[in-house]
Amino acid sequence: MNPSTPVSVLGAVVVAAVCFAIGGLNPATFVGRSQGVDVASVGSGNPGATNIGRALGRKWGIAVGVLDMLKGLVPTLVVLLTLGTWFALVAGAACVVGHIYSPYLHGRGGKGVATSLGAMLAVVPWAALAGLVAFLVALPFVKRLGDASVVATALLVVIGVVLAVRADDATERGVGVWLTLVSLLVLARHRRNILIWVTRLSG
Template identity: 50%
Template sequence: MNGATPAVLGGAVVVAFLIGSVNPATIAARLLGKDLTASGSGNPGATNAGRVLGRRWGVLVGVLDVLKGLAPTFFAGQWFGAHAAYAVGLAAILGHIFSPFLHGRGGKGVATTLGAILGVHPWVAIVVLGVFAVAVVLTRWVAAGSIFAALGLLVTAGVVLAGRAPGDLWTGLWLIAIALVVLWRHDKNVIGWWRQRHLH
């Protein structure tokens, strides 16, 4: 099935947002009698879950966060095409960040963003994951990996837009949009890093 009516697409976007809103980190923490918002960085995401609950829980939460972005985006792409997948993927990411189940508060959306990219452009996801891994190894800082991965997405978007092939415009704009969302969610990390560099 290719293409979707506005009503069907709207319904898919709402469902993706709600799927993204389910926060595995918070659920795992509550099962273990912990409160992530009052522990570690206070962020209800995989990194803080690993810090507070243990590495295995962090990995599990990270995998589930990736699946939240992957599953809706992949199926939307298969059923309705790439444009629908872009809208659905962005909705899942925003659901994770602005979870109504957490009163509008959520994680930083990195794992869910990776899942969304993986669902529609696997090779881009592999490149981004590689940039993330290298940055984390070199800096020993997960936030730095996320920031450099987002910058890598912007570079990839530029390459896509320069290609001028059919469909490249929307692909490039989507990659830019999700990269900017990740950078925005790491604004405090970027500002802190900038100040640290200029204070030394």
């Protein structure tokens, strides 16, 4: 199917809307409420895995992280297998944007690390695994999950740019551009971590 046809555009809009709604579902909020905790009023107030882990313990943080990853992985993979790569790019991006700007939380949301990882595992698994390895390698040195996420996401930006520039076909270039933009969005959500780094280095 040609992505420029009206049917394709309509299909992309439907895919984006459905995946945005799925991405907006917030496991941290559900888990917090089930345990009598308002995640917005504890720790950083961020409705994500890291904050719920601080509030309720590591096992709950891991559980939320896995659920956040699955809501990026499953919809994107289903779309990839049924409609193809271009629609999967729309699906993955919509899941991430829905998580970050949840319509159920009045536009608030998490930082998008786990959800973007899930979407990337569906579309470009080798890059997602490279980012995961970078995260695990960086974590013992930087100590903080957010800082390790910055390192991993920065690597994914580089991979995306290289892929977009060196790709041999339009689909591969599209994947590279998508990987770059999604990673930049996640980096933007970590601007506080980046600002602290810059301040330390400049001081």
